[in-house]
Structures are given as structure tokens and as C-alpha cells.
Amino acid sequence: DIQMTQSPSSLSASVGDRVTITCQASQDISNYLNWYQQKPGKAPKLLIYDASNLETGVPSRFSGSGSGTDFTFTISSLQPEDIATYYCQQYDNLRVLTFGGGTKVEIK
Amino acid sequence: EVQLVESGGGLVQPGRSLRLSCAASGFTFDDYAMHWVRQAPGKGLEWVSGISWNSGSIGYADSVKGRFTISRDNAKNSLYLQMNSLRAEDTALYYCAKGYNWNSATFDYWGQGTLVTVSS
Numbered sequence: 001d002i003q004m005t006q007s008p009s010s011l012s013a014s015v016g017d018r019v020t021i022t023c024q025a026s027q028d029i030s031n032y033l034n035w036y037q038q039k040p041g042k043a044p045k046l047l048i049y050d051a052s053n054l055e056t057g058v059p060s061r062f063s064g065s066g067s068g069t070d071f072t073f074t075i076s077s078l079q080p081e082d083i084a085t086y087y088c089q090q091y092d093n094l095r096v097l098t099f100g101g102g103t104k105v106e107i108k
Numbered sequence: 109e110v111q112l113v114e115s116g117g118g119l120v121q122p123g124r125s126l127r128l129s130c131a132a133s134g135f136t137f138d139d140y141a142m143h144w145v146r147q148a149p150g151k152g153l154e155w156v157s158g159i160s161w162n163s164g165s166i167g168y169a170d171s172v173k174g175r176f177t178i179s180r181d182n183a184k185n186s187l188y189l190q191m192n193s194l195r196a197e198d199t200a201l202y203y204c205a206k207g208y209n210w211n212s213a214t215f216d217y218w219g220q221g222t223l224v225t226v227s228s
Binding site: 001034036038043044045046049050055085087089091092093094095096097098099100101102 | 141143145152153154155158159160165166167168170203207208211212213214215216218219220221
């Protein structure tokens with residue numbers, strides 16, 4: 001099974017800061033990597049698909065990059081409404097997929 | 109507007125069964141893969157199972173393989189999860205999620221979840 005190592009598990013940053021989260025796969029997953037945002041008490045929301053594609057309607061301050069085993073998710077300028085937990089998710093097909101452990105983002 | 113509404117959760121004893129349902133609307137249900145994803149209290153997301161548009165491709169997490177069965181009824185725009193031999197570690201909020209396309213494991217819409225509690 002493919003393991004996803006997401007880091008950090010939590011971070012605290014100021015409004016306007018650049019925030020970066022990484023996700024490392026235990027083997028090459030090409031660009032089969034998505035990023036989700038989950039606010040407290042809410043269902044997750046797709047932000048980035050296929051490593052770097054911004055989902056429709058998602059603000060451009062969110063971005064993703066990477067391929068193979070190493071991936072990065074960035075918030076270019078942290079906003080108060082970005083307080084949430086962020087998850088990476090890899091997929092091979094609809095029968096083999098796993099989530100990272102999550103990164104809780106808080107405002108300093 | 110895409111809507112996914114889960115139902116069927118509740119309190120159940122270990123070893124018993126439960127069947128979850130997900131009613132879909134606002135899109136052409138039989139064009140898309142569907143999935144179940146769960147989240148234990150205070151924990152992260154765990155994919156449970158997925159099914160392609162025509163039920164031709166089905167997958168399960170190792171943690172539920174042999175105990176859970178996913179199915180869909182395209183005529184009723186509904187997704188199901190039959191859960192047998194339930195364990196305490198199956199306690200979680202179960203989300204229904206829509207795939208990006210007929211065979212996709214990218215989830216572009218989620219329901220609000222139904223809570224399953226396994227306890228004696």
C-alpha cells in the first residue's frame with residue numbers, strides 16, 4: 001500500500017503569511033494527488049486536483065505543485081477564513097487511494 | 109445544485125450490521141463514480157470504498173474488506189454501504205462523496221455525513 005506522509009501536522013501563522021504544507025508518497029504516484037480543506041464541523045472541500053489544478057471557484061491564493069513522490073500545497077497569503085485542516089490524497093484508481101494525516105492551520 | 113444526503117447511521121452493537129444510504133440529486137448519477145469516506149471522532153479522513161458508474165469496478169480499504177459491501181442503484185440515484193461484523197473501530201462519521209467522472213477517485217462533492225457508533 002502507498003503511504004502518504006504529510007507535514008507538518010499543525011502550524012500557526014499570521015494573516016498574510018505564506019503557508020506551505022508537504023506530502024510525500026512512499027512510491028511514485030505521478031501527479032495523482034489531490035488537496036482538500038476541511039473546516040470544523042463541515043465536510044471536506046476539494047481545492048486542488050491532479051497535483052496542481054485549481055478546482056473551479058477556489059481562490060487563486062491556493063496552489064499545488066509536485067510530481068512523483070514529493071508534493072507541496074501553498075497558501076500565498078493566509079486569510080482568517082483559511083483556518084481549517086488540510087489533507088492530501090493520493091489515488092491510483094478508484095480502488096487504491098489514501099489520505100495524508102492532515103495539517104491543522106491556525107492563526108497566530 | 110449537487111446534493112448528497114446520507115442516512116442510516118446510528119448506535120449498533122459490535123458484531124451487528126447496518127446499511128447506509130446516500131440519496132443523490134442535481135447531477136446525472138449514473139455518469140459518475142461514488143465513494144464512502146469516514147472520519148473517526150477527532151481523527152483524519154479514511155477512504156472506505158468506491159464504485160464506478162456501472163458497478164464494474166469496486167474497491168475497499170483493507171480495514172473493511174470482507175465486511176463491507178458497496179452498491180448503487182442508478183434507477184434510484186442512490187448509493188449504499190452494507191456494513192457487517194461491525195467493530196468499535198468502525199465508529200465514525202461516514203461521508204458519501206461524488207467522483208469527478210465515471211471512474212474517478214477525486215471527490216468533488218461531499219454529503220454532510222451520517223454518524224455510526226459501534227458500542228455495547
